[in-house]
Amino acid sequence: MYKKTEKSLSLVLVIFILLFLIVISCIIVRNREDSIAIANNSSQEVINSVDTATEETVGELYFNEINKDAVDNEEDDKSSLGNMELLTSRNEYLSAKQCVAEFNYITSKLAYQMNNQLEPGDNQDYGQLLVNLLDKSQIELLGINKDNAYFYAGFFNFVTQSGYKLQGDFDTTSIILYGYRINLANNTFEDYSYAVRFDSSSKTYSLFTNDYLTQKGFSTITYGQKIQLYDSELSNNGNNIFRFINSNSYDIAQDYLNTFKINAICKPELAYKELNEEYAIKFGSVEMFQNYINNNQEKLNAIVVNGCNKVTSGGNDKYVCQDSMGNVFTILATPERDIFNFKIEFSNIIL
Numbered sequence: 001m002y003k004k005t006e007k008s009l010s011l012v013l014v015i016f017i018l019l020f021l022i023v024i025s026c027i028i029v030r031n032r033e034d035s036i037a038i039a040n041n042s043s044q045e046v047i048n049s050v051d052t053a054t055e056e057t058v059g060e061l062y063f064n065e066i067n068k069d070a071v072d073n074e075e076d077d078k079s080s081l082g083n084m085e086l087l088t089s090r091n092e093y094l095s096a097k098q099c100v101a102e103f104n105y106i107t108s109k110l111a112y113q114m115n116n117q118l119e120p121g122d123n124q125d126y127g128q129l130l131v132n133l134l135d136k137s138q139i140e141l142l143g144i145n146k147d148n149a150y151f152y153a154g155f156f157n158f159v160t161q162s163g164y165k166l167q168g169d170f171d172t173t174s175i176i177l178y179g180y181r182i183n184l185a186n187n188t189f190e191d192y193s194y195a196v197r198f199d200s201s202s203k204t205y206s207l208f209t210n211d212y213l214t215q216k217g218f219s220t221i222t223y224g225q226k227i228q229l230y231d232s233e234l235s236n237n238g239n240n241i242f243r244f245i246n247s248n249s250y251d252i253a254q255d256y257l258n259t260f261k262i263n264a265i266c267k268p269e270l271a272y273k274e275l276n277e278e279y280a281i282k283f284g285s286v287e288m289f290q291n292y293i294n295n296n297q298e299k300l301n302a303i304v305v306n307g308c309n310k311v312t313s314g315g316n317d318k319y320v321c322q323d324s325m326g327n328v329f330t331i332l333a334t335p336e337r338d339i340f341n342f343k344i345e346f347s348n349i350i351l
Contacts, residue, residue: 083226087163087175090252090339094245096175096196097255099133100158103194103207106130110153132239135197135206136232142212152209155184158192159262161270162340164221166229171201174229176213176221182266189266193219198242199234205242206234249310253319256331256342261300264293276332276345303329 087093110126112118127146134144144151161179168174174197181192195208195218208229213219218227245251263271268290272280275289283289293300307322319331329346333339 084164084166084176084221086338087165088335088339089165090335091245091247092165092173092175093160093163093177093339094247094251094255095198095242096163096177096194097158097160098245099196099205099207099242100177100194103130103133103209104156104158106133107152108155110150111155114150114153129239132237133207135208135212135230135234137230138208138212140232141215157182157184157262158194159259159266160340162338166227168197168229171199172234173198173200176218176229178220180267181210182262195229197230197234198244202234202236203242204234204236204240206230206240249319250305250308252317252333253308253310253321253331254305256319256333256344257303257305257321257329259342260344261303264300265297268293274342274344276330276343279345303327 106126106129109118109124110130113126125146127149130149130152131139131144131146138144158177158181159179160177163178164176166174166176174195176193176195178193179191180189182189192210193213194210195213197206197208199205210219216227216229218229221227260271260274263274269286271293272283272286272289275283280289283292303323305321306324309320311318311320315334315336317333317335319333321329321331323329327346329344331342331344333342
């Protein structure tokens with residue numbers, strides 16, 4: 001009985017450390033000027049590096065292009081009424097994911113503040129900072145202010161499984177992400193969703209949480225569904241500036257790897273499906289895979305992308321990756337069909 005308890009506590013601790021590092025690394029990414037490394041501490045050069053354009057310039061070019069299409073095809077009605085499209089841009093996905101990570105960083109600070117555990121000298125009003133990241137439509141509908149914002153306090157991480165895009169008025173694009181949220185305090189999971197609204201003219205964003213999306217009937221949506229996500233203006237409040245992410249092969253491969261690692265610990269049935277079919281046969285079943293992961297978490301946590309070479313063929317992206325120990329693993333993605341779908345295989349290492 002004691003061994004079982006110790007094993008359970010060890011599992012919670014490992015998950016907490018892994019996911020907290022990933023969240024922190026997503027926060028750090030906002031301050032980088034050039035290439036952005038998602039959820040990884042390695043500073044070594046990436047094999048097959050990409051574009052050297054700055055994030056801000058790429059963001060302007062990208063949003064200008066999609067907004068030009070919006071002017072040609074949609075009425076300039078200053079509302080979010082539009083058809084849902086499948087999310088096909090990894091840069092849009094990673095930009096939205098960064099905003100969600102920043103929000104969850106504030107919720108963790110709010111939890112520390114509630115328990116008087118902030119570091120000495122930290123006098124930030126995290127209740128107000130959290131409100132500043134939420135969209136005005138959510139604030140007004142749910143009656144949120146800095147005094148009751150503690151409802152959102154906690155230690156969370158979010159794993160995306162699918163995403164949609166909504167083109168609103170001339171300046172606005174919204175990304176809705178569906179997946180599951182992990183409560184790191186008690187190691188529980190729940191289906192969850194976030195929406196992030198970007199405004200290219202003010203370079204600002206706002207965020208919608210699951211409670212708002214559920215109340216509006218958007219906890220599940222379908223391709224082509226016409227929805228109105230918000231009915232308010234978006235303005236700069238000093239805390240909601242965004243930088244559009246121009247990802248490279250390294251960032252994308254690391255994001256896929258992080259998703260697999262989190263799923264392996266939290267939802268092994270999902271991670272098992274993310275294994276290359278031939279590689280999955282080595283484990284025999286989901287139960288055997290889960291047992292193996294439980295006994296080899298340190299080995300799993302140690303795997304990071306140190307170098308990456310991307311090869312594209314027939315609409316598929318193949319990322320041949322290497323970690324700091326020289327171990328090779330391959331990630332196969334199908335971005336033309338689903339940017340969240342991938343298969344992973346470890347060649348000269350066994351998980």
